[in-house]
Structure formats: C-alpha cells, structure tokens
Amino acid sequence: MVGKENLKTEDLNLCFEKMMMIGGGKVKMEGRVITDWKDIPMELLLQILTLVDDQTVIISSGVCRGWRDAIGLGLTRLSLSWCNKNMNNLVLSLAPKFTRLQTLILRQDKPQLEDNAVQSIANFCHDLQVLDLSKSFKLSDRSLYALAHGCPNLTKLNISGCSAFSDIALEYLAGFCQKLKVLNLCGCSRAASDRALQAIGRYCNELQCLNLGWCEEVGDVGVMSLAYGCPDLRIVDLCGCVQITDDSVVALANRCPHLRSLGLYYCQNITDRAMYSLAQSLVKNKPAAMWESRKSRNDEEGLKTLNISQCTALTPSAVQAVCDSFPALHTCSGRHSLIMSGCLNLTSVHCACAVQAHRTPAAFAHSAH
C-alpha cells in the first residue's frame, strides 16, 4: 500500500527496480521479458493498482499513454472524497478517461462539485452503478437531468444534502433510472415531495433502501405510493418527516414484507395504531408464521431496528406488542435496536433479555439445591 504522499514517476522507477532485483534483473511474464516498468502487462498493472490508493491510480494514469489507456479501460471503482479542493476540475479531466467506472464516490466536506462535472460523468461513464454526490450543495437540477440520460444503470445513488434539487427533476430521474435499489435523499427537502415519491413508487420497483430523513414535505400520499410500488423495501428512514401519520406506517407494514429497519424519529403524529399494524405484519405477510412458536421463528424475518424516539403519543402496551413480535428488537444496553429516547412514558417496555435476566438468579438458586 502506497502512502498518502504524492507518488512521483521516480518512485515508480524505484519500485520497478526493486521488483527487478527480486526477479534477478529481468521479469518474465507470459513469454515476454520486461525490462522497463512501462512494459508491465495490463492485467498485472491493474492488479497492482487494486492495492494502492486512488491518488496513486490517478498519478499512474498520467505516466504514459499505455498506462492511461490500460487504466481507463480497467478501472471500475474510484473515490475522490480525499480531494478537498479542485474536485470539480479533477472530475472534468478524469471522466473522459475513466469510461468504465461502475462506482464513483464524490462525497465532499465542503461543496466543490458543479453541474458541469456531473454532466461530464453522465456523458462518459454510462456503466455507472454507484454514485455518491452527498453534500453537493452547488448542484442544480441540470445534474439530475444529465444523470437521467447518461447513467440509466444506477442502482445506488446518494444525493443526501443536495438541497437545491427540485421534485420535478427527481421525478424525471426516477423515470429513467428504474434499477435503483438504494436511494439516499436525506435533507433533500425540496426534491422529496409526494409527487417525486409517487414517481419513485411507479418506476423504481426494485428499491430496497430509502432515506427520507428530514424531508419535511413528505406526506402519507408519497409514502403510501412507495409502499405499494416498492414491495422489496427493507430499510426506510422517515426520521423527521413530521407530516406522516399512521397511514404511512400501516401501508409499509402491510405491503413490504421484507421491512427490516424503520426510522420514525420525531414523527409525532404516529399513534398506537401504527405500532399494532407493525406487530401484526409478520402474521399478515406470512400466514404460516402464526403456527410457529416465537422462538423457532427465523431471526432473519421482521424488524431488526425501529427508532420511535420522540414519538410521544405512543403507549407502553402498543410498543411492547411490537417488541414481543420481533425477537431482534432489543431495549437492553449494548443491543439498542428498539430506540425510544425522549419517550418518558415508555420506560416499562422491555425486550425478552430483561425478563430472562430477572429469572436467571432464581434458576441458579434452584440448581444449587
């Protein structure tokens, strides 16, 4: 692994000389004799580049035309998140070279990316499946329109914190990128409207994970469209979606049998009705579960995480019913998967561990006799 410091051509020379010393002055490969590092076969070069960091890969692509072409054809994954200035120019220069990219991580601490960089990605990287543009405050709808046309194979898109996108542009993207499985819209308060969610429910039927954290425009109409259109939903974060009511949760409970994680933090309209529908969902979605005892039920099924912090209208009996239905939900310390901070009236809700811990000393006392 090469360190973070800039790797110069001389360093590459040195590496090659070391390799030559180990090989006795010459390295034989596939019948060819290599005397210069520029002669390394493409397969070996790409293998070496999987071991070094992304800065080194970029520098290596500038060594000679042969390396540039080889890396351009072989490189499928790149992260530029380490780049805290000039990321925009770097993307503009790299996108035309690295046309086979499938994964591109452009997460930023301070916003650098502009629409022309995303347009360049969309023009050249048509195989892109995973794109992280989180915290790109400067991007406008032009970026989403470009991605819709240029990157129809996207399965994972993170535009969290891209607050300038509109719902019309997101709706447009959903119509073209129908293979999306993971979509992070956290903080996209303008884009994540009911209208956009209806389009996602209509077109992106393979969606599994959706983050709508702090998208305050989201209402029941949008969430219900998702629940009906995306039956494979597993992870849904609605934290801070202050408008949603029980209808959203009931739809998810009834329509999404693979739901594993649900975030309802600060959804203060949520009442016991939502909790009882979750508690019943396993039975409704899989009638056979009725005949199995709770213990023998597969741990892979049902909710594994539920965040109901600040859902102050909930009562202990309803939340206990959810906890009892899903063995993977825990309130015990260290396994906090049923999260209910700020719900002072729910302190009596406990997972099965608490009951067992209460019983164990008695069992010890009994076996000692």
Ligand SMILES: [Zn+2]
């Ligand atoms: Zn527990």
